[in-house]
Amino acid sequence: MAFDWAVFWPQLIDGILATLIMVIVSLAFSVLIGFPLGVVLVVTRPGHILENRIVYAILSTIINIFRSVPFIILLVAIIPFTRLVTGSSIGTAAAIVPLIFYAAPYVGRLVENSLLEVEPGVVEAAQAMGATPWQIIWRFLLPEALSSLFLAATIATIGLIGASAMAGAVGGGGLGDLAITYGYNQFEVRVIVITVVLLIIFVQLVQSLGNYLAQVVRRK
Amino acid sequence: MIELRNVSKIYPGLPPVEALKEVSLHIEKGEIFGVVGVSGAGKSSLIRSVNLLEKPTTGEVIVDGVSLASLSPEGLRDARRKIGMIFQQFNLLESKTVFHNVALPLYLSGKKKKDVEEKVMELLTFVGLADRAEHYPGQLSGGQKQRVGIARALATDPHILLCDEATSALDPDTTKSVLDLLQRINTDYGITILLITHEMDVVRNLCHQVAVLDQGSIVEQGTVYDVFTNPKSQTAQRFVRTIFQQELPKSIQNSLKEQDHVLRVVFTGENANQPLIAETIKKFQVNINILQGNITELQGKPFGDLLISIHGSTKEIAEVIHYLQEKQVSVEEVKSLGF
Numbered sequence: 001m002a003f004d005w006a007v008f009w010p011q012l013i014d015g016i017l018a019t020l021i022m023v024i025v026s027l028a029f030s031v032l033i034g035f036p037l038g039v040v041l042v043v044t045r046p047g048h049i050l051e052n053r054i055v056y057a058i059l060s061t062i063i064n065i066f067r068s069v070p071f072i073i074l075l076v077a078i079i080p081f082t083r084l085v086t087g088s089s090i091g092t093a094a095a096i097v098p099l100i101f102y103a104a105p106y107v108g109r110l111v112e113n114s115l116l117e118v119e120p121g122v123v124e125a126a127q128a129m130g131a132t133p134w135q136i137i138w139r140f141l142l143p144e145a146l147s148s149l150f151l152a153a154t155i156a157t158i159g160l161i162g163a164s165a166m167a168g169a170v171g172g173g174g175l176g177d178l179a180i181t182y183g184y185n186q187f188e189v190r191v192i193v194i195t196v197v198l199l200i201i202f203v204q205l206v207q208s209l210g211n212y213l214a215q216v217v218r219r220k
Numbered sequence: 221m222i223e224l225r226n227v228s229k230i231y232p233g234l235p236p237v238e239a240l241k242e243v244s245l246h247i248e249k250g251e252i253f254g255v256v257g258v259s260g261a262g263k264s265s266l267i268r269s270v271n272l273l274e275k276p277t278t279g280e281v282i283v284d285g286v287s288l289a290s291l292s293p294e295g296l297r298d299a300r301r302k303i304g305m306i307f308q309q310f311n312l313l314e315s316k317t318v319f320h321n322v323a324l325p326l327y328l329s330g331k332k333k334k335d336v337e338e339k340v341m342e343l344l345t346f347v348g349l350a351d352r353a354e355h356y357p358g359q360l361s362g363g364q365k366q367r368v369g370i371a372r373a374l375a376t377d378p379h380i381l382l383c384d385e386a387t388s389a390l391d392p393d394t395t396k397s398v399l400d401l402l403q404r405i406n407t408d409y410g411i412t413i414l415l416i417t418h419e420m421d422v423v424r425n426l427c428h429q430v431a432v433l434d435q436g437s438i439v440e441q442g443t444v445y446d447v448f449t450n451p452k453s454q455t456a457q458r459f460v461r462t463i464f465q466q467e468l469p470k471s472i473q474n475s476l477k478e479q480d481h482v483l484r485v486v487f488t489g490e491n492a493n494q495p496l497i498a499e500t501i502k503k504f505q506v507n508i509n510i511l512q513g514n515i516t517e518l519q520g521k522p523f524g525d526l527l528i529s530i531h532g533s534t535k536e537i538a539e540v541i542h543y544l545q546e547k548q549v550s551v552e553e554v555k556s557l558g559f
Binding site: 119121122124125127128129130131132135139140143144146147217218219 | 271273296297298299300301303304305307309311312313314315316324325327328329356357358372373376382
């Protein structure tokens with residue numbers, strides 16, 4: 001049976017859209033969850049403005065646990081939860097749930113690292129001028145870490161592009177799904193090439209945008 | 221104004237580090253007070269205990285009559301707004317303009333935009349950086365960054381300015397201009413200044429009072445004039461030597477003969493202006509050779525410090541020493557030259 005390109009092209013467009021939706025939606029939720037996590041991880045550290053060993057230890061452990069589980073296992077392991085949230089365990093919406101579980105702890109660590117790069121002296125100066133913990137976070141830590149945060153967001157997005165392709169394996173749709181159903185199962189090398197090239201273009205675009213934003217806010 | 225009562229700071233660990241040992245200090249309003257010590261002496265812990273960036277393990281810190289430890293977190297933040305601080309590494313926000321950096325303390329206390337603008341420009345004019353308002357710290361020299369730090373520290377009209385090695389990252393010329401600025405802050409605004417440094421030169425040029433910190437304890441304290449002209453502790457002597465007496469060059473040490481006596485002669489106040497050495501030579505017929513000398517001014521008073529070698533009999537030399545001491549000059553025989 002010859003490969004039917006007329007059927008494939010519309011599917012490719014759908015695949016691109018599905019990938020974009022998975023990445024954008026799961027990134028948004030991951031940042032929503034991971035960003036506060038990262039901030040809390042930094043300020044509750046020993047010696048920091050809201051030092052709290054218990055909170056720090058608990059959060060850090062939970063994040064490590066989620067980050068240790070390979071994505072493909074996580075995908076399957078949380079199926080009951082996914083079904084509860086989306087009503088189904090397959091499809092694009094269903095793939096977004098494990099993607100958030102995968103990326104939120106990751107974003108948390110990335111934000112933590114970015115904020116830790118800020119000179120401790122800046123926090124000290126903020127305390128010396130009578131800033132509240134909230135002001136220290138918003139007016140000192142975040143502006144100083146902004147450039148690094150943009151780069152962290154870039155890394156998280158690219159990680160999600162890769163993971164979303166894997167979500168295709170459980171019928172999540174998207175470019176990964178296409179590569180597996182046509183390319184891998186039907187030995188259609190040309191489809192593999194097309195999807196991989198598209199993923200490479202995505203990654204390049206995201207990285208360039210991230211670098212650009214990081215550069216704009218960087219004043220050194 | 222600032223009072224430290226038996227302040228100790230112990231960092232837990234194995235073994236625990238005792239950074240401050242029962243330190244007591246009293247700093248008067250309007251004074252410029254210097255704390256000098258080598259690195260690791262506890263200077264940094266000391267200055268940070270004054271605005272409670274470091275909580276003393278025991279002891280009390282009283283600023284403007286209020287014990288800081290007794291304050292609520294909010295009360296402490298209010299108190300800190302009245303204590304400006306500048307840092308060795310400036311600690312400016314690199315991502316914000318000079319204007320924004322100076323305006324930050326005002327934004328924090330919720331000042332109106334118009335008031336902020338006026339105040340910031342006034343401060344930048346005072347530190348001589350009005351034309352750099354829209355620059356970023358990365359575009360400034362070290363000295364300019366410290367001026368921004370000073371403007372920022374003054375934004376909340378503090379009564380006290382803490383200077384944490386404020387000139388240690390600067391070259392000598394820049395140091396001089398920053399010290400002049402601190403002097404103006406003290407004279408024009410009457411702000412009390414507490415500074416820590418390892419550079420005796422900073423103390424000499426700026427301070428009224430000085431305390432010498434060694435391994436967490438204050439080993440000597442007094443007016444700059446007294447401590448410089450007559451240091452009592454070994455640590456203070458070592459520090460004073462860093463600016464007044466360099467080690468005698470080897471070639472000169474070697475040229476000294478067995479029977480040469482080396483004396484250190486210190487003139488203070490009035491007698492620094494008199495030609496005492498010339499008179500001594502005329503009167504006693506001894507040979508005097510000046511090996512090293514330094515005449516300077518401390519807090520407006522002259523101060524001289526000479527190292528001389530005398531060739532003569534033991535009796536003659538004893539007479540010379542007696543004569544000089546009668547003239548209110550401090551004389552001390554130097555036994556070993558390798559300091």
